[in-house]
Amino acid sequence: MAPLTSNLTKEQRKQLCALLGNVKLTLLYKASFHGYNASAFHQQCDHQGPTLLVAYNYSGYIFGGYTSVDYAQTGGYITDENAFLFSIQDGAPVTFKVNSGHNARLDDSGVPNFGQQLYFCYNNQPYVHDQRVNMYHAKRSGGNAFGYNSASLYGNDNALIECELYKVEQIPKVRAEEKPWRNILWTTQQRGKLMELIKKHKPLMTSVSRVRILMIGPVGAGKSSFFNSINSIFMGRMTGKAMSGSSSTSLTTQFRTYPVKDGREGKPLSFVLCDTMGLEEQSGAGLDIEDISSILQGHIQDRYKFNPVTPYQSVQKAPISASLQEKIHCVVYVIDGTKISLMSSKLEEKLAAIRRKVNSMGIPQFVLMTKVDEVCPLVEKDLQNIYVSSYIKKKVQEVSSRLGVPLSCVLPVKNYSQELELNFSCDVLLLTALQQMLNFADDYLDDVSPMERNSI
Numbered sequence: 001m002a003p004l005t006s007n008l009t010k011e012q013r014k015q016l017c018a019l020l021g022n023v024k025l026t027l028l029y030k031a032s033f034h035g036y037n038a039s040a041f042h043q044q045c046d047h048q049g050p051t052l053l054v055a056y057n058y059s060g061y062i063f064g065g066y067t068s069v070d071y072a073q074t075g076g077y078i079t080d081e082n083a084f085l086f087s088i089q090d091g092a093p094v095t096f097k098v099n100s101g102h103n104a105r106l107d108d109s110g111v112p113n114f115g116q117q118l119y120f121c122y123n124n125q126p127y128v129h130d131q132r133v134n135m136y137h138a139k140r141s142g143g144n145a146f147g148y149n150s151a152s153l154y155g156n157d158n159a160l161i162e163c164e165l166y167k168v169e170q171i172p173k174v175r176a177e178e179k180p181w182r183n184i185l186w187t188t189q190q191r192g193k194l195m196e197l198i199k200k201h202k203p204l205m206t207s208v209s210r211v212r213i214l215m216i217g218p219v220g221a222g223k224s225s226f227f228n229s230i231n232s233i234f235m236g237r238m239t240g241k242a243m244s245g246s247s248s249t250s251l252t253t254q255f256r257t258y259p260v261k262d263g264r265e266g267k268p269l270s271f272v273l274c275d276t277m278g279l280e281e282q283s284g285a286g287l288d289i290e291d292i293s294s295i296l297q298g299h300i301q302d303r304y305k306f307n308p309v310t311p312y313q314s315v316q317k318a319p320i321s322a323s324l325q326e327k328i329h330c331v332v333y334v335i336d337g338t339k340i341s342l343m344s345s346k347l348e349e350k351l352a353a354i355r356r357k358v359n360s361m362g363i364p365q366f367v368l369m370t371k372v373d374e375v376c377p378l379v380e381k382d383l384q385n386i387y388v389s390s391y392i393k394k395k396v397q398e399v400s401s402r403l404g405v406p407l408s409c410v411l412p413v414k415n416y417s418q419e420l421e422l423n424f425s426c427d428v429l430l431l432t433a434l435q436q437m438l439n440f441a442d443d444y445l446d447d448v449s450p451m452e453r454n455s456i
């Protein structure tokens with residue numbers, strides 16, 4: 001789930017996509033991050049469908065190969081007539097198709113190979129090994145599966161700077177549904193109405209001055225950006241108080257509780273958005289479930305620095321009971337819409353454990369599905385297509401079933417990410433989501449036990 005950064009420039013990515021049709025590339029493996037070895041490669045890349053391997057050498061060549069068949073360590077020979085090798089140096093890429101009657105790959109547990117001729121990360125090193133140089137092996141593996149010329153493929157320079165593997169997915173031809181599957185009013189009046197409702201909102205109990213909404217989600221899902229977006233709407237200009245961006249580990253390392261004001265000199269609104277460190281699939285990395293438990297109970301203060309190895313509870317053995325005001329009143333899972341099908345089972349289990357914990361405390365929860373603009377080309381063109389896009393509907397259903405939350409509790413949104421100006425369609429979606437969070441927090445406060453009511 002970690003958002004790795006690709007070494008490809010926009011132009012190079014475009015050139016490679018053009019070789020494959022209307023596709024998108026998602027980076028699964030980066031040797032400098034995951035390791036130059038076969039087991040790291042297979043851990044990230046097995047059973048991912050069609051993939052594109054991209055290597056970079058010191059002579060400036062970007063080269064590699066495409067295979068339409070999964071890596072699966074079957075030990076079998078793969079015939080794949082769609083396979084090809086490519087190279088970009090200056091200008092347009094050159095390609096070398098697999099010769100008919102030849103195997104495109106040996107699907108073993110070793111490092112990736114093409115035609116048993118080219119082995120990437122050979123000997124678990126940043127190195128590409130060219131078996132063709134050894135004619136004995138070339139004959140044994142059935143000769144030249146790919147009729148390339150090593151000078152034009154990689155400039156005879158075998159030392160690699162980087163090696164990446166991308167999942168290749170066809171961009172769906174999205175059908176626009178005749179009737180929207182959810183109703184929303186795309187008007188500036190609706191934007192104004194939602195803003196008024198939120199400005200007037202008061203928590204159901206006078207003892208709670210502001211409701212606390214906790215955002216939890218994988219690294220890079222858009223938690224901090226959601227706060228920045230909401231803050232921008234009420235400030236009337238783009239703001240970037242919470243640090244956001246892409247990194248392989250969480251950019252947010254502190255627990256932050258962000259109030260939002262109604263304009264620069266305005267009053268604070270009735271809610272606080274609590275931002276956390278991103279979740280990671282491994283234990284001992286990213287936000288820890290024990291930390292979440294402490295946050296829910298109101299024990300963790302603003303600016304607390306997370307330490308995945310030593311969670312808060314192990315530091316403070318017997319925390320004093322916090323008041324209702326300091327507890328969390330609504331939990332929001334922030335999930336990147338472009339990464340749903342890539343979510344690992346380990347991360348899914350982690351989220352399920354968190355959900356059990358939140359459920360047991362009776363705190364309402366729902367899901368924000370972000371980056372809808374990157375999920376669907378119809379929505380990229382016009383955000384107002386969000387509820388007529390059959391593909392967004394499918395993704396919302398997928399989130400609902402993978403996280404085990406009702407469909408009505410999954411709200412797709414687009415955060416502000418590169419824009420310089422506010423846009424009312426974007427605001428309507430974001431404010432609708434915020435309004436829903438406030439309703440959920442009200443439901444929680446309406447239902448607290450008399451004992452908790454008194455723990456003020």
Ligand SMILES: Nc1nc2c(ncn2[C@@H]2O[C@H](COP(=O)(O)OP(=O)(O)OP(=O)(O)O)[C@@H](O)[C@H]2O)c(=O)[nH]1
Nearest residue numbers: 220221222223224225244245250251252278371415
């Ligand atoms: N296109 C698009 N980009 C988004 C959206 N939301 C967030 N981003 C981008 O995604 C990247 C990660 O966003 P963050 O807000 O830093 O994510 P986070 O969940 O806070 O991540 P960590 O703090 O690292 O765990 C940033 O580059 C954002 O600009 C969205 O809805 N659409």
Ligand SMILES: [Mg+2]
Nearest residue numbers: 223224251252
């Ligand atoms: Mg963040």
